[in-house]
Amino acid sequence: MADEKEVEESSSVPSSDPFDLVVEGCRLPVNMSNSDEWPLAEILSKKDTDNGLTFYVHYIDYNKRLDEWVTPERLRLEGLQLPKKDAKTPVKDRGLGLTVNSCNSSRASSPAPPELVNGNSNSSATPLATVPPPQPAIAIKQKTNVGRKRKLPFSDLSTTGEENQDGSQSHEVQPRQTGSMVTEKSDDVLTRIKNINLIELGKHRIKPWYFSPYPVELTSKQVIYLCEFCLKYAKSFTCLSRHKTKCNLRHPPGNEIYRKSTISFFEIDGRKNKAYSQNLCLLAKLFLDHKTLYYDTDPFLFYVMTEYDSMGFHIVGYFSKEKESSEDYNVACILTLPPYQRKGYGKLLIELSYALSQFEGKTGSPEKPLSDLGLLSYRSYWSQTILETILKLQNPSDGERPQITIHEICEATSIRKEDVISTLQHLNLINYYKGQYILTLSKETLDTQQKAMSKRTIRIDPKCLHWTPKDWSKRGKW
Template sequence: MAEFERSESACVESMRKKSESENKPTLNQDEDSESAEEQPLDIGEHYLVRRSDDSWHPAEIIQSRYNDLERQYEYYVHYEGYNRRLDEWVPRGRIMSSRFNMTESGQKGAVDMKVWKDRPVITDLLGDNSDRKITRNQKRRHDEINHIQKTYAEMDPTTAALEKEHEQITKVKYIDKIQIGRFEIDTWYFSPYPEEYGRQSKLWICEYCLKYMRLEKSYRYHMSECTQRQPVGKEIYRKGTLSVYEVDGKDHKVYCQNLCLLAKLFLDHKTLYFDVEPFLFYILCEVDKQGAHIVGYFSKVGLDF
């Protein structure tokens, strides 16, 4: 009898421990769930992304990176049908997974990417009830205003091939902003700055000598030491507060290279970066008591007689 009671007690204790074990969450399950949340999204996939104006738009993920300061992944996205100048890095919180896409009615559901791409964007401009016909010039103007990019099918074969090659080389823009003088400016395109500089989200640029830096403290120190207060070269024109300087690429190679790298941040198809010696550069400046502040430039091939 005593033997039976001991056996029954052992059985009850075993069942109690088993029940507690089944109800208790394991650390491995939590760790796996947390690890899954931290996994980056797949490059090349399409998702709905919230733009800066809080509208949702289909976008392709071009690249990903891990932000050590924010301790989260960021994604470089290209918005379908829009110019590449609007590509940007966005945090994970602005991207909806494909299983939770938003329809136009605001409900959760799937979005057909082909239908979205082929939607009649011109009717958005005039309103759904408009019977007015769109002229070719109006369509071109609409595309320019809204940065609608031409498809490869709309280009001739040679242009399409060159565009594809160019896009592969320059498709990811790492530098989001620059600080030049008292202005912080959003950039538009990729520029081939040296690796340790070209991967920064922000560059600091001296507006007088165009030296570029990764850190604000380096920039502050440089500005306290830099004695230059106008472009290199010679002043060839002045009217009021506007002044133009002529800079020879042969005489001031580094300055002109830095100028071209700066310009590439705002020009999609600029190919001149380092071979600056054959060119003359004309720098437009606004002059005040602090110095001559660069506001624009153009270049042309120099003529040797």
């Protein structure tokens, strides 16, 4: 009887699984793939599959492209942090990239000296000849240049990070569009989870980095097949093959504005080629986290970079820009597809965007915030371009050091003044001595930049660019 009583008591105690405590919003150490590290991660989703329980995690302070599904053995329950009852989901890396995350370090550099930014320094400074430089130096002439006031966009909500401003007009505020196609709210946790396993584009199978709103019936497939010329999506290879028999495109629709060797650029109008533009945005959203997608592509131009072979013109990457930008942005979104990264194509896209700005007679800048990879690419391009301009200076005949103003650098490169100053500060090239700013170029800096420049084997040749700027403000319709 005693044994029966013990069995009865033990059977009445419910068996508890420790992983039942792991719910959405929890944080705990997780073993990262292909690593021995156990960084802190947040549980975004939990599901029971045929192979057992799995958890979708976001590694705190890491880019969202590293988010993944993990099994219970990769969780360390000892460090479990339960979500607070009234706590809201952290703003960082949220939704469709509507907020600024840790990779928005474009403002991380120290602010520029007010004298340099406003161009109000004393022009009667001590001559540079009296400066005892330990290394070659170039003077920056100070020039008063009061910039024109730029109107803020009517509505610029969270798509551009910290620079958001509300419209001053009384009618309903609409979110700023950034060349893409989705209207889901950033609060939807579903948009934080990668919904596609693989895409097949031409001869490449690519693993996506982020969520993209392809039709739900496709997201359950192991692979989504894309036509590499019109970018139309299909649920199977059979459907794609059937589509190819009907698709006559062998290059992106639009005008070819640049060709040199096997590299070509096509300009696509978001209004005239809406289907292609929307498909391009869906593809780009798989690898861009900071842009919100909208179905209206009319206000945008898309510049698609391709590689040519006997089969046709294969997409390598693209950038988009607004037809009319109140802030003179020359890039809204920019992307090099993963199979073509680390080959110099990213800088080629950036170089073309500034070449177009030069044709327009303007200085330009990309929309902020930049992604982590975008910031690295832009900072590298800015550094090399600015130093190339400085190194081309000729020594004056009177033996004094060559002089150049920030304004002259902007005119020569079409890089906006703020970006020039932040780049010079990042390189630690600006020094202040006796009322005069000088650029001090160390041998180490020169060697590093010249080595990087020598690796850029492909450059934009202005002679191969056939493009005429359009004044979109005078057009009643885009």
